[in-house]
Amino acid sequence: MGFVRSLCVCITFLSCLISSVHGQATARPGPVSGTRIGFYATTCPTAETIVRNAVTAGFNSNPRIAPGILRMHFHDCFVQGCDGSVLISGSNTERTAVPNLNLRGFEVIDNAKTQLEAACPGVVSCADILALAARDTVVLTRGLGWAVPTGRRDGRVSLASNANNLPGPGDSVAVQQQKFSALGLNTRELVVLAGGHTIGTAGCIVFRNRLFNNTDTTVDQAFLTQLQTQCPQNGDGSVRVDLDTGSAATFDNSYFNNLARGRGVLQSDHVLWTDPATRPIVQQLMSPRSTFNTEFARAMVRMSNIGVLTGATGEIRRVCSAVN
Numbered sequence: 001m002g003f004v005r006s007l008c009v010c011i012t013f014l015s016c017l018i019s020s021v022h023g024q025a026t027a028r029p030g031p032v033s034g035t036r037i038g039f040y041a042t043t044c045p046t047a048e049t050i051v052r053n054a055v056t057a058g059f060n061s062n063p064r065i066a067p068g069i070l071r072m073h074f075h076d077c078f079v080q081g082c083d084g085s086v087l088i089s090g091s092n093t094e095r096t097a098v099p100n101l102n103l104r105g106f107e108v109i110d111n112a113k114t115q116l117e118a119a120c121p122g123v124v125s126c127a128d129i130l131a132l133a134a135r136d137t138v139v140l141t142r143g144l145g146w147a148v149p150t151g152r153r154d155g156r157v158s159l160a161s162n163a164n165n166l167p168g169p170g171d172s173v174a175v176q177q178q179k180f181s182a183l184g185l186n187t188r189e190l191v192v193l194a195g196g197h198t199i200g201t202a203g204c205i206v207f208r209n210r211l212f213n214n215t216d217t218t219v220d221q222a223f224l225t226q227l228q229t230q231c232p233q234n235g236d237g238s239v240r241v242d243l244d245t246g247s248a249a250t251f252d253n254s255y256f257n258n259l260a261r262g263r264g265v266l267q268s269d270h271v272l273w274t275d276p277a278t279r280p281i282v283q284q285l286m287s288p289r290s291t292f293n294t295e296f297a298r299a300m301v302r303m304s305n306i307g308v309l310t311g312a313t314g315e316i317r318r319v320c321s322a323v324n
Helices: 045-061 065-077 106-119 126-140 171-182 189-200 206-212 222-232 254-258 267-274 279-285 292-303
Strands: 016-021 024-029 201-203 241-244
Touching: 024 171, 045 065, 045 106, 045 126, 065 106, 065 126, 065 279, 106 126, 126 292, 171 189, 171 267, 189 254, 189 267, 189 292, 201 206, 206 241, 241 279, 254 267, 267 279
Parallel strands: none
Antiparallel strands: 016 024, 201 241
């Protein structure tokens, strides 16, 4: 996840209450500047239903699209703001940047857009579809839903070079803090959003460099041996490993418990436990009384309003993979 220009978070959280939307337990955020809940209530009242049905169909066909779409939204927001620029295809676009090569779920977003254009032509932005879809994937993996403020418009620029500074799997806590702080997100939100790794996998090539000649005694040695078996030094780098051992298909707080046991797969995850700046936050989120799900919903709304285009800025793309 990266950026090249200063972006701002244009929302304020006053509260996070629990309500019910479409039968799901839902975290309802406070007021948001620039976007608002129910933006399409009049212009396209079926918008959220269409997106949810498209995501559900994609998930039922391939559950791996859940962490894929969540990660895609994260990568979109950290590069020039949440403007759907990661969805644009073509040479030298964000999709061709190394951190984005394994993103998945584009076909789900395209399917939702096709249906929305049939129902409400030129109304719903691709950036909003992605924000809604990210929420829906969390719900499908048994996490807490939230009311998504909408009203984003789509960006017209997508360059691979803009994605060079996305937070990486080897980043220290200090580097992660710098990258999140530049976008208005604090250290607690950093840790909470990292909890999105409770679902999904990583390819061996992403973290194999830390598996051999590792003298870090805070790493669970039995787990290290297990990873070495799954990802041998000269093995297939595309082999996938669960980021949350034992619970990779369920959105819960077990990810933090694994960090405390020295079972963080990525170095950037592992250091959240070993660094004194983030360890207390991990300890709170791993407890039986953890507020992780509610905090994740709150942090996602904050993140999804980074550098949004609203009003007369940007455009509403006819297809998500190309500018108009």
